[in-house]
Amino acid sequence: MDVLIALLAIAVGLILFILLGLDVQYRQRLGNKMELSSGKWEIEVYEPQRYVLVGELEFHNFTERLEVMVPEIRAEVVLLSADSLEGITTTTRIEPRFKGADVRADGYWESHIVKIGKDDPIEVTVEIRGDDLGQLRVAWVQIHYMTYGPEGRCPNVRHVIVPLKFPTVEESHRWRPATNADVLPIRTHLLTHLDDPVAIVKRYVMPHAQPGDVVTLGESPVAIMQGRFRHPSTIQPGWLAKRLCYLFLPTSSLATACGLQTLIDLVGAGRVFVAFFGGALAKLIGKKGVFYQLAGEQARLIDDVTGTIPPYDKFIVLGPHNPREICDRIQQETGLSAAIVDVNDLKAVKILASTADLSHSLLKQALISNPAGNANEQTPVVLIRPTEPERGLRSKFSSP
Known part of the structure; x- marks a missing residue:
């Protein structure tokens, strides 16, 4: 009897081992990819x-x-x-x-x-x-x-x-005063994956620009040009996303299962869980924003459905990839200093990247009123013309 039980246990163990092996190879070789x-x-x-x-x-x-x-x-x-x-x-x-x-x-x-x-x-x-x-x-x-x-x-x-519609250069002509600068919101066609940031600057900005000017691009339009947007129908929210999303503020782009799953797909479930746990502990001692520090830059940059202009209002838009490289390319090919920014109507200005010669304080002062707008203005590019004496360049004594 003992031998029979032992053989049965071995058989069950072998079957479980085979099933586990089948499951492992299945997960490693997802079909229809x-x-x-x-x-x-x-x-x-x-x-x-x-x-x-x-x-x-x-x-x-x-x-x-x-x-x-x-x-x-x-x-x-x-x-x-x-x-x-x-x-x-x-x-x-x-x-x-x-x-x-x-x-x-x-x-x-x-x-x-x-x-x-x-x-x-x-x-x-x-x-x-x-x-x-x-x-x-x-x-x-x-x-x-x-x-x-x-x-x-x-x-x-x-x-x-x-x-299908391409505005003329003349449609962007209304300069606006700002602190230490004048700003010109520049209208473009609806930007898509078919566009390149440098080509957009050459086409729409250069006819208005002069030496010493600074060009800024919104972070979402840059991400869209890189094809970094996903339709919710292509996202499969997992166990973690479905449960943690309820614990974010309703206004957060991570407060939906698809929005949070997008972040998990980017940085991994383990990092998101550790970031959430660490953020929760930090809140107990009155420290905010720890989740976003631990989860990485993309956690702040993801825009959920309704976060951008139509038809991208139906998509989840990620943050841009290698923004500093794009800024450097713009400067190399046009001579203009450049920055990629995230600006909103709440007077929040976040500079994702800029060329090395720029003063971040000037950028924030010039963009604090959000001249590009948050609605359907379709002005994703802003040209900044610094007034004397700063001219927008970072002195050796200025801080970023």
Whole structure:
């Protein structure tokens, strides 16, 4: 009997060990790990009654040693306009551009296998027609695709924002007085992943600039240009996010499960838990802000849904990546000193990064009234013209 019990225990242990091994390898090799890039987009036709947008995107299979299929794909378009959309129509077409693809005249998508580690391109065309398209501002293209593989059928969406309205340089001309400087909020088109911060400065700022000026960019627009925004539908809140989010202030971007899960995905569940525990202990002795110190810079910079202008009000926007590098690039290519800032209507000015020659005190004084605005002004760039004698440069006696 003892031998039988021992054999049974060994068998149960072996089964549990096998199950544990299966679970470990499953978690290490998540199936259906495939992404569709945002791609490169161009407006090939830009006529008063007809726009044609063409995007070149790619599927990439990241699943190890396993192929993933794309049995279904479709696109839909949401238009944002300054006027009614009545009478305006959109049509979409998706065509395979990978080797050996059969482009069908009827638009039918034949199920496709994406090989391991391969990039398979597709072309998405959006045609917009109407009597007058001049009031259109943005095309929000949503590409819905199904992956089929080890995880079964998994729905996915790639969101692409394409600007349709481009303001002229002359639309930004109203300088405003500030402490030790004059400031010029500069209007741009709606910034997207298709844009580059340096190119935006060259296009919209340089016609107004002169030597000694300083250009500042909002942190959220910079993050958007880097593609650092996520739709809540792509976020799977875990146990920790669902429970801790209730303990943040209602106005915090971490007070929702998806907002907090975004931070967890960035820095890890362990760091977030330790930061929360440390912050709670610090509050008991009257010290605030410890959570954000321990959780890292991104904890303060995440903007949850409604935190930015449409259509990004539907997304969670992260903080920018390598902001100092962007500032240095702007200075190298334009000659202007530069800073990336987070400013709000509560007279809070946070400087994420700046070129080495800038006085942070001057930046804060110039931006304290939030000249860029927090609504739909669409002025993500501010040009600062320091008045004499400071000229915005940091002296050897000034502190950052």
